[in-house]
Amino acid sequence: ATEHYAAPRPVRAEHVRIELDLDFAQRAIAGTCTTRVSAVRTVATVTFDAVDLDVTDARVDGHAVPFSNSGAHVRVELPRALEAGQACDIALTYRARPRRGLYFWGPDAGYPDRPLQAWTQGQDIDARCWFPCLDTPAQKATSEVIATFPAAMTSLSNGVLVSDITTGERRTQHHRMAQPHAPYLVTLVVGEFDEATDTAGTTPLRYLFPRGRREDALRCVARTPQMVAAYESITGEPYPWSGYAQVFVTEFILGGMEHTTATTLVDTVLHDARAHLDYTAEPLISHELAHQWFGDLLTCRDWPHGWLNEGFATYFEVLWKERGDDRDEADHHRMLDLDAYVTETRERYARPIVARSFQAPMDLFDRHLYEKGGLVLHELRRRVGDELFVRALRHYVARHRHGVVETVDLARAFEEATGHNLDPVFDQYVFSPGHPELKVEVRYEADDGRLRIAVRQTQRTDAGTPVFRLPLDVVVTVNGQDTRHRLDITDAEHRFHLPCPAAPSQVRVDPRRDVLGTLDVDKAVGLWREELASAPEPRARTEAALALGKDGGLRSVEALGRALTTTDLFWATRAACAKSLGRIRTPEARTHLLDALDTAHPRVRRAVVAALGEFRHDAQVAGRLRALVEAGDASYFVEAEATRGLGRVRAPDALPLLEAAAARPSFQDVIGAAAMDGLAETQDAAAFPVAVARTAYGQPAFLRRAAVVAVAKLAEGANRKREAVDLFAQLLRDPQFRVQLAVCDAAPTLGDRRLLPALEGTTFSDPRTRRYAREAVRSLREGAPQAREIASLREELDSLKQETRTLREKLETLSLRDAAPASKSNARPVRKRAAKATKRGRTPPPKRRR
DSSP: OEEOOOOOOSEEEEEEEEEEEEETTTTEEEEEEEEEEEESSOEEEEEEEOSSOEEEEEEETTEEOOEEEOSSEEEEEEEEEEOTTOEEEEEEEEEEOOSSSEEEEOOOSSOTTOOOEEEEOOTTTTGGGTSOBOOSTTOOEEEEEEEEEETTOEEEESSEEEEEEEETTEEEEEEEEEEEEOGGGOOEEEEOOEEEEEEETTEEEEEEEOTTOHHHHHHHHTTHHHHHHHHHHHHSOOOOSSOEEEEEETTOSSSEEOOTTEEEEEGGGOOOHHHHTSOOSHHHHHHHHHTTTBTTTBEESSGGGTHHHHHHHHHHHHHHIIIIIOHHHHHHHHHHHHHHHHHHHHHTOOOOSSOOEESSGGGGOSTIIIIIHHHHHHHHHHHHOHHHHHHHHHHHHHHHTTSEEOHHHHHHHHHHHHSOOOHHHHHHHTSSOOOOEEEEEEEEEGGGTEEEEEEEEOOOOTTSOOOOOEEEEEEEEETTEEEEEEEEEOSSEEEEEEEOSSOOSEEEESTTOOSSSEEEEEOOHHHHHHHHHHOSSHHHHHHHHHHHHHHOOHHHHHHHHHHHTOTTSOHHHHHHHHHHHHHHOOHHHHHHHHHTTTOSOHHHHHHHHHHHTTSTTOHHHHHHHHHHHHHOOSSHHHHHHHHHHHHHTTOTTHHHHHHHHTTOOOGGGHHHHHHHHHHHHHTOTTHHHHHHHHTSBTBOHHHHHHHHHHHHHHTTTTTOHHHHHHHHHHHTTOSSHHHHHHHHHHHHHHTOGGGHHHHHHOOOSSHHHHHHHHHHHHHHHTTOOOHHHHHHHHHHHHHHHHHHHHHHHHHHHHHHHHOOOOOOOOOOOOOOOOOOOEEEETOOOOOOOO
């Protein structure tokens, strides 16, 4: 990796006009791109980014001029030098068969029903692969796209349609974008689509989708008008463009892409009524819409500051959840973001959000840029409060609309709008790697009428991660009354003493899990049980459910079982109860799960079925899962979990059932993919050829990727690793790049160094595949543990956990039998006083009690 900085800008792009003729048969384009540039300083040449474009002619203001083409850049010699402020039109005529930037798709022997389409995707630096341009986010210009294609098709591009002419079997549509935007946001989609329209206030909305999928498309986009209204309210900026279109295309290489006025979406998110029971595309829809403000209206100056695009769009998913659903759903969605980011730091790497060291800009598009970026915005909101947060956002948008931004611009906007200097927050969370890892110990000291809370930051600080300064909220419940404390964390260790006149029934540390970091709370199990039963914050109840899964005692199992069947409890808390019961894995836990198997909420039912998959070699559980697989379920996802679970419990007759389930059609092939997971879990050698067959080109895409992972997990037990290596080497050249990604992901699991020549010798066009291949090579060279070894260790650990639980149950039973009736509290009465926390920084730990 090397350091990257924003490209110099000796000239400024003012307008880009792209005239393009598409040849679907040859998967080729021919056209002319005319760019109006103005000089920032005296220039005699202008260099355009142009990858694999065969430029045949260059003209400046209509006159032919000399040029050179390196294959990556075209250098145009100006007939006379431009002085600062002077402008000219530079036209480049070219042909190409693009490998990136513009993609042709159509039916073939493997996928005869695939539609004939062409679409573009220019982020991060792929616009240069389909038209010559000054390819940096800072080069904003107005644009025109004039595309010619088969008459039966239609096109979508930025801005408004200004002309539509059909001549014989060819059709030409001309779109014009009157406001400046970055090159990577220029779009062209061509194909045959059905269309629906709507409005958001005065903004016209268009939805383009595959023919016959109207109802499925509207399930995805129906609340777009409400999203537009919500974002206008939050940002204080009316929707900034002439209109908004969303188009669903085949084989799109991202989930979605926020081209200005015209978002492109992958068509695999289109879903039927059965999938809609427990699936929604709204996180994707709301994310891409938010980019029309953050990314399109305000654009990062260069990609190291890309979190100002992606972090904002990710956090606006949360803000939409608050407005469109409720705060509980928003908190849950935010926790998924935190889990995704923390997992990346634990399993892959930690880096500053703003980082200039990378091999390709796409390397930055990770959980740090998206999820951590969004969580930083929530941290800012937590520091200044809701009202000032919205004020600061509006100030930031108003000041920089139609401009380019860096992180310092956001920091200054917050300071100007709120009066808070938030540089420490940016230094810790944006410009440094890592996050606070908090261990909190809660103890009630009855003799002193106080609550002792010890807080330690346990993150390693030898690689640039700081000791963080942050507020930590604690809510203490005594005699039914809540008192909120805000603890100031400034050092690696603190001990706080909070006034507490009687034993608390709840001590909720960071009750909505607002802190950007990890939190490990050590407190009496009775507090966890009480919080699961009655905490007002669903997020606190969910944390309690997960904590009780680590306790595993009889009373905790009963508490989890009660909460699991409490239908008015937030669904995610009930799902956490199911997860914890699956972790505990006692006969009592199994009984509660089986009793909840028919619960009405599909997401809770899904969690119950997933938890039952933890009961390996349990005949009763296997029977119930088998029945569910055979009968099916109203939810695709519940049926998928049952299929996966049947393999996980090692049911003796699982193989034929799983093989049959792999052929069931479902949304995103979730049932078939789960069947592949289940086959891998069986560790049955006979499952290996079944998985291999499902990797074949022509099989459903999601199923293929799951089958790749299954092959990696089954190969050693089947003594067929050489065959798996040969298969993976072939799949690394597969036309579907996500299959290539799946192979790179599965390579460490296969754990065979004979795959190294294929990983190192294959030329990947997608930078994401190149990055994953590099990581796979590093993992294989470092000798990462193989899947079978990990599985063996997990089975040994499961056995030890079960023995420990049995001993704890016996101990708890004896304790309950011998316990005397509870006596009245002998705590001395303490006069009620203002709740103030005292702290002592850098104090030694308390003496160990005997």
